[in-house]
Amino acid sequence: MLHSILAFVQAWWVELLCALLIVLVVPLIAVYIALVERKFMADVQARPDPMRVGPHGLLQQIPDALKLLFKEDLIPANADQFIFWFAPVLSMTAALTSMGAVAFGPWFQVARDINIGLLFVVGVSALSPLGIILGGWASNNHYPIIGALRSTAQLISYETTAGFALVSGFLLAGTLNVRAIVEIQRTDQAWFVFLAPVGFFIYLIASIVETNREPFDLPETKSELVAGSIAEYGGFRWLLYFLAEYANRIVVASVGTTLFLGGWLRPFPNVRWLTWLDAAPTLLLAAVGAYCVFRAGKQPAREQSLFMWAVALACFVVAAIFALAAPFDHLPFELMHDGLYGAFWFLFKVSAYIYVFMWLRFTLPRFRFDQFTRLGWHILIPLAVINVVGVSIALALSSEFGINRWVATFITTIAAIGAAMLLLHWNDKYSAAASAALLAESSVSEDTHAG
Amino acid sequence: MPIGHYLFLSLALFLIGAIGVITRRNVLIVLMSIELILNAVNINLVAFSRYFGDVAGQVFALFIIAAAVAEAAVGLGIIIAFFRNRETVLADEMDLLKW
Amino acid sequence: MLDSVIFYFFAGIAVISAALMITRRNAIHSAVFLITTLLATAGIFLQLRAEFLFISQIILYVGGIMVLFIFVIMLVRLDVPLPQIRSRTQKWIALLVALAVGVEAGVVLWLARKIPGQGLIFPNPAPADKLHPNTEELARSLFGSYLLPFEIASVLLLVAMVGAVVMAKKRTDA
């Protein structure tokens, strides 16, 4: 018995380590994404956000999380106990489990080389709407129920759009296996974002919608629905929903990165004179460390400057690890080298993707529910289907008639953009009357119309 | 593992679904039991597909899922239309055709 | 060994939550137990190496049909306990019929194993790599031998779409 367990661990230790790391680290990352978001929002609104706990509020999220953990665990009297308990667990489990098939670099993946690969990520993360609607229902309160209905309607109506956008990527890849998708972007010498730009654009919009961000944050709409479907949740259960939301954000960013942005590949992996880009991780981390040293002297309290020194030291240590691993890019150490550098580029791209989310959030006003559904059903779904047809025709043209694939891609992209213009034009003619009629009613009363 | 285990599992799910269809009054739970029955059929198809090494069973399981989607969409549409007219979803109160 | 442990784990969850599903009085609770049954069945598909079907089951059944069910339960106010069984006799008849069918099928399955020369019913599993790139194999079959059913499936979906909208949309001109 013990022997077989040992053999098992020996065979799968990388995957098991990775599983443990994801469970331990992703909540931390999620919490810090929230901090970055707060700081960024504060910056946009010209104010400093948390500044007290740790230097520049770097430790703010830890007392926040502890507070949530020890808050009173309140279940409303007329709530459904069982489902109130079950729903957040479902949301959280779905969001984290879907990360099992994401490749955070060529060697960091829990389920390596599974045949359905990226589809597993997409499909399992699509279960979290169930947690939201069940949680809203279990609260037995008007606001959460309306919020849950809206939220689920929003999540599912853009899931189809995202699915069609992913099909255009799978057409180019010819496989669902995560590692094969990235490798094919290396051998094809092009990230798929350049071969299917319209598909990437559609996926970007759909992924913003699926993570409930402004300008599509209709389920939360703090001015209308209190806090949407999770108004009755507090303490650790609320924390579970929070983690699920941020984990989902990481998941959609990872899917977009893997399929369209070349996964863990360095930019221009095949161009010889750009190999100096391999030094980027070391330099970047060293620069961050140096900046921390620079700021450490300016901290108001001694503890804060000590903490800043610690951060700087951590940055330097990681930079040193990258620098030491750099020469070992041949066989016995290849795993370590590729793993480290791949993980860096992957996380870099994912962070950039999430940063774009935040950027849009602080720039654009919220959509109205009718505008939002019309955007989905009248414009994006037909556009996504046209894009799938366009990409497949471009592929067929370049393989059957020997047309240069960039020319073929350019032609079909122009055609798809033309179709989008046409759809927008029809929609404009159509929607003016509908909008005027709708403005008369408030949107909450709209939701509760019987029949 | 012999295939009989899968067949027994599928049989058990089928029977549970059948009992649900017969005994429940709530039309929605009757529909859910039908989904359970379709699911039991799928287990059989996939098990035989694995044991004969022929992918056709899985293709048909996919078609059954598509048919289940169609059935659920229309069935629930009928329930909504019925609820709008009669304000009930109990199977034995749906007796318009009974003289 | 590991395979049978996984099978019994998922089979146990499937049967228990199916039994709970048909006995809950609240329709939402039934739906939750149906979700666990469907997820356990997806696990059994995976154990049978039907990977694409595993993910289709999750995307279409759990993430699709069950969301639809929960929506409808909320829309038609079914989320309150309802009077359940029509009559005691009906319950007994149902159990009796189910038991009879179960015993009959069970006996057939059991006996078939004993009859010599009838090995067809209990074949040995095909080699594991027979269907190996599962999605590719399934696609080759779906777009090869089963191309016509595939196109017909799209007609079925069209009919379902039209039918459901006709049923559910409020009639403004009636």
Add this chain to the structure above:
Amino acid sequence: MPPAYIPLLLFFLLVLAFPVVTLIVLKYIHPGSRGGPTKFQPHEYGILPETSASRPYSTRFYIIAMLFVIFNVETVFLFPWAVLFRSWLAAHLAGFALIPMFVFLGILLVGYVWLYKKGAFDLAS
């Protein structure tokens, strides 16, 4: 079970255990509630709820969900096609690759146009 899924199964159990164990532990270390019955009222900003929360909601939500499920089936049929597309092209079977899916999408388009004309997508009006 294909061997690559075994770590995934363990990962799933680990992820499931995290919230479940924490919820159970927190249940035992939390002190009891000190509030009265008002604390357990539904949180509707101080206004007592007048109607039951489980009242009928608009059927447009059903129509959204139904369309989503049906379009989702179409995408699930598209995935295997997309996976095989490149190998068909490599065998110079472009027509064989494109025509079935165009027929499929064409039938879908008929339904889409009908729904558009019928106004099924105008969920807000």
